Amino acid sequence: MNSLKQRAISRGVRQFGHPRGIAGRMAGWVMAHRRVLEIGFGPGVAIAELAHRAGRGHIHGIDHSAVMVRRASRRNRAAVRAGRVELVQSSVDRLPRFDEPFDAILTVNSLGFWAEPVNRLRDLRRLLRPGGRIALVTQPRCPGATRDTTARAAQELQDLLTQAGFGQMRVETLELDPPVACVLATNPATAGGDDQPA
Numbered sequence: 001m002n003s004l005k006q007r008a009i010s011r012g013v014r015q016f017g018h019p020r021g022i023a024g025r026m027a028g029w030v031m032a033h034r035r036v037l038e039i040g041f042g043p044g045v046a047i048a049e050l051a052h053r054a055g056r057g058h059i060h061g062i063d064h065s066a067v068m069v070r071r072a073s074r075r076n077r078a079a080v081r082a083g084r085v086e087l088v089q090s091s092v093d094r095l096p097r098f099d100e101p102f103d104a105i106l107t108v109n110s111l112g113f114w115a116e117p118v119n120r121l122r123d124l125r126r127l128l129r130p131g132g133r134i135a136l137v138t139q140p141r142c143p144g145a146t147r148d149t150t151a152r153a154a155q156e157l158q159d160l161l162t163q164a165g166f167g168q169m170r171v172e173t174l175e176l177d178p179p180v181a182c183v184l185a186t187n188p189a190t191a192g193g194d195d196q197p198a
């Protein structure tokens, strides 16, 4: 990960520590959930913020990189030991089995690397409880990226989520350079529906 990206992510994630404005609303949204799964956690910065604020909640994370699992595990050593955080090396293509559905799923700058993202989002929807929510966060990485680039990326994410069966979408924006979009959506399936896990 380059240092510019690291700085942008750190700035974004730091907002979780001082919730205000749009960032405050995002932090409030994520922190309101008890059982959260992050896909592609990288160095584990967001995991640490979530764990810090989760109270009695439980944070799970998967990343397919052994290096990232080691780094994130080091960063979150105390919470892992306390059993509040579980980090697993796994690809989103081969999701581990989880005992209970999640209240929320989060992914930051990772979906762009996934093969068949619509299918992967469908799989993730099956891990959510009815009414559970997903947050797809993106900050475009291409040179010269602008507010328009972010808006187009957010629209693409909404299209993917629609194809995967999510509803009630809305977009929150973090005013970084370029802006960060957080696309929030809900799993509309009712309990007992075909798409829910057994």
Ligand SMILES: C[S@@+](CC[C@H](N)C(=O)[O-])C[C@H]1O[C@@H](n2cnc3c(N)ncnc32)[C@H](O)[C@@H]1O
Residues within 6 Å of the ligand: 001, 009, 039, 040, 041, 042, 043, 044, 045, 062, 063, 064, 065, 068, 090, 091, 092, 093, 107, 108, 109, 110, 113, 114, 115
């Ligand atoms: C650009 S980094 C973002 C890391 C972190 N979310 C952040 O914002 O700092 C993308 C992360 O997604 C992970 N990743 C990419 N494809 C994945 C996949 N198919 N399954 C699981 N993790 C994946 C990478 O290993 C990497 O840690």
